[in-house]
Each structure stands twice: as structure tokens, then as C-alpha cells.
Amino acid sequence: MRGFAMIEPGKTGFIEKADPKVGERDALVRPLAVAPCTSDIHTVYEDALGPRTNMILGHEACGVVVEVGREVKDFQPGDRVLVPAITPNWSDVYSQAGYATDSDGMLGGWKFSNIKDGVFGTRFHVNDADGNLAHLPDEIDPAEACMLSDMIPTGLHASEMAGVTFGDTVAVIGIGPVGLMALRGAVLHGAGRVFAVGSREKTVEVAKAYGATDIIDYHNGGIAEQILAATDGQGVDKVLIAGGDAEHTFEEAVKMLKAGGSIGNVNYLNGHDNVVFNAGDWGVGMGHKTIHGGLMPGGRLRMEKLASLVVNGRIDPSLLITHRFEGFDKIPDAIELMHHKPDDLIKPVVICNDID
Template identity: 60%
Template sequence: MKAYAMTRIGHTGWVDKPRPTCGPLDAICRPIALAPCTSDVHTVWSGSIGERFDLVLGHEAVGEVVEVGALVRDFKPGDRVLVPAVTPDWSSREAQAGFAMHSGGLLGGWKFSNSKDGVFAELFHVNDADGNLALLPAGMDLAAACMLSDMVSTGLYGVELAGVEFGDTVAVVGIGPVGLMSVAGAAIHGASEIYAVGSRPNCVALAREYGATQIIDYHVGDIADQILALSGGVDRVIVAGGDAKTFVQAVQMVKRLF
């Protein structure tokens, strides 16, 4: 079958791959909607996960099930499904302890286009199908559904990791797709003030729509100084963009309790 792969760091192209094999708990899907991720760019051009040869790219997909294993109970061929970017082995010690992202080792739940071939292929393999697929509602827009696989879930997960609670003040640094979903997630969790750091007009407009109460433009000055001047410090910070300096600024803008 045909697939689009990183042939080696800095190089991509079409490759021939064997049809994936379906285990008893697994599924084979064909893609019907795909999205590239900046992680794919980092993988290819920055070598962020190290050298790989003919590694099929992609981890954001909506697919149609074409085959299921003998022990799969919730899905059948023909089902349209959301395929998440992270597909843990749910029987692993790490997943059973509540750390599914790290099943099998650090970041081990991220398999597609990392430890195994990704979804930019005529067919792709999904492990633990009953735990890693979600049936799409009839009529759901496929492009919107594809965003649920990574962008939406990553942004909301950031809010969960930050422990945002009702009444908290929150800064979200970076308002690309993931950051915008963190803004939305913070609002859903009941944040009283949300400081969104960004400048692109379309992203600023969406950030306000999703619940941002203040927009911080990093072109104007240091973002930590701006947020401290407005708030005296925030309760939670979610970093969804920036560089090494951003982590220092994130610490600086947190409210001091002593």
C-alpha cells in the first residue's frame, strides 16, 4: 500500500508499505479525513524524535473501520470513527495506574508517527480499538471531527493538568489551535479571568469568543510584566506556544502566596 513517510530526517516522500496486521484487540482503518500537525514538521525537519527511516507520518485522523480483531466488541467494519493522536495500551501498568499517556514508558502512549507508522497511509493499525476509537455521530462534519483527535483534546488536557478550578485566574500563552482550546477549557472550568497571549487578529477574535477576558500582545512588552501589572499574578499558567524564555515568564507571572 502507498503511504507518505519521513524517509530520513529532512526528507519525505511516498513509500510502499505492507498491509498492517490486525491483532485480536485491534482494528484496521482507512483514513477519510486527515490533518497535519506541527509535530510532524518537528519530526521531519528538527529530528525531534531521532532518526527514523520510512516512518509513516500523521497522527490526526477520522477513519472508517475495515477490519476488527476477534475480541473487539464496540466497533465493526464500516463504522466511522475518531482516531486519537494518543493510543495507549490500556492493559499496561502505567495506564492502569492512571498515566495512559506514558503506557510502556515515557510518552509511550504516543505511537502514531513515533514508535509505529502513522495515519498518512491507505490503511493504518489501531491498537486496543475498544479503548482508542470513538464512534462519530451521524452527520458530523469530518473536518471538525478531525480536530478532536489532537488539537481539542490537547488544549483541554492542558487545563486538566493545570488544575484549573472555579474562580481561578488563568494565563494561556499562545493562542494557536491548542491554546484556543485551552482558553475554551479554562472558561468551561469556571475561570474568572483568562489572559490570552497572542497577536494574530483572527486568533485574538476567537480567543475572545472562547472566553478570554484580556488579550496580551507580546509585541508590546514582556508578557509576564503585562500580566503582573493587570492581575498581580495568576493562579494557573498554560504554555501552548513560545520558546525557552516562555517557561521563565510563565513562572514569573504566577501569583505569589508568600
């Protein structure tokens, strides 16, 4: 098989490898479409995960099952499948405790393009196929199905962790594809006023389409300052973080948060940084402000439920896809776009119609 890999930090290219071995509960899948993630860029170019060599990248795909292990019950070769970016080990005790993303160690549910080869291969391996794959509904186009791997589940998880509820005032910091889905999640959870913090024309247009009521441009001054001014000094009930960094963004988030409020962070921070915020803004440690941070939950049930949101028109993933490429060999072009992030980019997708 062939795959597009991180050869060493800062260096990518196509490599050849033996097809992965399929265990009794596993599946081998060929991609129908794949999408690069900002996390692939953090991994390759920002040393965010630590060094990896000859590791095939990618964790956003849908595909066709090629082979299954003897114990797989619900999938067979030829089935078209949704593939979550996070594929937990469902027998682990952390899964039993409700933290499947941390099965096999903290963040151990994140296997593709982290601890094993990812989905940018002509074949890729899925552990626990019955627990992690979902059938791809006929109504969902393969390019849009890639948004169900990571963007939709991650964004929605931010609003879930923050506990957005009816009438909440919510601020979403960072309106790339993850933030846009966090925003949509807040709207679906019943938020009232929703501030989208971003500046690019394209993302602002899509934020409004997903239900943002106010746009805050972080180039025009402090985010907290602008949001406090817009809310008569009251601030917001919930903050969803999908952009910014450890050293500045949490300070703004804690400052704009009402007492009793909570933050849902899904931003992938740099492991070398410290998260910084002011104790006074936290009510000198007693302001009942809560920070949650989490990896998107993976697994089959979650995929099936999120697919239902797409099939029934609650989420339109097509608004996220600004660039489409045809052919597996175009993966490097899509990665380069993600790396350089032109202003009109939200998300590129590569249709792999040339692999069999």
C-alpha cells in the same frame, strides 16, 4: 497501501508499504479526513524526537473501520470512528496507575507517527480497538472530528493539569489551535479573567470567540511584565503553555504566577534544551508553584466525553479550521502550510474522499 512519510530527517514524500497486520484486539482503518499537527513539523524538521526513516506521518484522523481482529467486540467493518492521537496499551501497569499515556514506556501511548506508522496512510493500524476507538457521532462533520484527535484533548488537558477552577485568572501562552483549546478548556472549567497571549489577527479573533477577556501581544515586551501590570502586580492563578520554548517561556510563566498557582504545559519542547526559570520568582524554591506537563490522555472514554462537548455545542471546532483540502494527495500541501505557518492559518484539514 500508500502513505505520506518522513523519509529521513528534513525529507518527506509518498511511499508504498504492505498493509499493517491486524492483531486479535486491533483494527485497520481508512481515513475519512486527516490533519497535520505542529508536532509532525517538530518531528520532521527540528529533530525533536530523533531520527526516523520511512515512517508514515500523522496522528489526527477520523475514519472507517476496514478490518478488526477476532477479539474486538464493539467495532466492525464499515463503522465510522473517532481516532485519538494517543492510543495507550490499556493492560500496562502505568495505565493502571492512571498514566496510560506512559504505558509501554514514557510517552509510549504516543504510537502514531512516533513508534509506528501514523494516519497519513490509505490504511492505518489501531492497537486495542475497543479501548481506543470511539464511534463517530452523526452530528459531527469528519473535518471537525479530526480536531477531536489531538487539538481538543491536548488543549483541555492543559487546563485540567493546571486545575483551573471557578473565578481563576488564567494566562494562556501561545494561541495556535492547542492554546485556543486550552483557553476554551479554562473557560469551561469556570475561569474568570482569561489572558490570551498572541498576536495574529485570526487567532486573536478566535480567542475572543472562545472567551478570552484580554489579549497580550508578546511582541510588545515581556509577557509577565504586561500581565503583572494589568493585574496590579497580583499575577495569575494558572498559566497554560501551548507555545514559546523551554528557555524563555517558563521564566515568564513562573514570574507571572501567584504563590500557590500552577502551570499546565502541553508545548512540545525541544529535547536538547533546558527548562529555565528564576529561583527568586519561585519564592527561592518555596513559593508553592507547581509545573505540570503532559501528553494528552487518549482512549475511548475520553473521546466519547469530548465528542459530547462538540455535539452539545460547548466547543465549536469549526473555528479552528482555516484551510480545507480535498483529496489524499493534498496531504503534502497541508504539511507545507503547517511548516510555513502563514498568518491566517490556524489548522488545515484534508478530506480523503478519494480513498476506498
